[in-house]
Amino acid sequence: MTAILYSVPASTSCLFVRSLAKHIGFDITVKNVDFGKNEHLTEEYLKLNPFHKVPTLDDGGYVVYESTAIAYYMLRKHAPESDLYPKSLQLRARVDQVLATVATTIQPKHLSFLRDSFCENLKPTEESMAAFEEGVLKGLELLVGEGPFSVGDTLTLGDLFIIANLAVAFNAAVDPEKFPKLVEYYQRVKAALPYFEEIYEPAIATIKERWAQAK
Structure with a gap:
């Protein structure tokens, strides 16, 4: 199952996470959240992220939010030897x-x-x-x-x-x-x-x- 990234197109945090996913070859489906329509406040979304923010990653039912936490999770799972996170x-x-x-x-x-x-x-x-x-x-x-x-x-x-x-x-x-x-x-x-x-x-x-x- 492809992971889903709940995102906003021009969000710096979301762009960061999307760049990392592309860099390490982690396949994600981007699902945009329309804040203008209060989609971030729906019951469905609040179950994923009670702080109603983006990005939020749903990796086959395992949910992670906050961009840096998502980045560490993706890197450790899919590219633990990547130079993006030095060994030193x-x-x-x-x-x-x-x-x-x-x-x-x-x-x-x-x-x-x-x-x-x-x-x-x-x-x-x-x-x-x-x-x-x-x-x-x-x-x-x-x-x-x-x-x-x-x-x-x-x-x-x-x-x-x-x-x-x-x-x-x-x-x-x-x-x-x-x-x-x-x-x-x-x-x-x-x-x-x-x-x-x-x-x-x-x-x-x-x-x-x-x-x-x-x-």
Whole structure:
């Protein structure tokens, strides 16, 4: 039975999980949850995820939610030897640090910014844009580090999570020219993902469409 990933097209967390599944060859069926129709609040969905969030993975009846928990589960089950999660204890700690920082510090600020723009159809004020750049993009700059990838010299889970956030940010209101280091990193990681267009282009199109509708 193919696993089902309950998702939202332009969600950074969902894009992260979908990228990982593609990277390790884990076959999933993506089922979009329409928040506008309150599908995340239905009795059926709340049985899967009582916190009514996405992503949620149903792997043959075994349900996991929260993007990082899903990522660890998929990796340990389907690609335990993958370089996406280094063998070195210290490098693993760094990857964990990136994932935790994105999930708990950066993404809440990112989501708050996008909620106003996309759900309320309001373009950001100068103040909200400045706060977004300071709290999200400068935070991502710190995580990117000085090497080719966020942790060490090879692609890891950390990069998959960071690029999901950059793909959304760079196709909304952000002026990429203000963040040349992030642009270079984005292009480098993007080139390392042969499935980037497949996973991200529909999401990017959605983001651009919603942004164009904002007033």
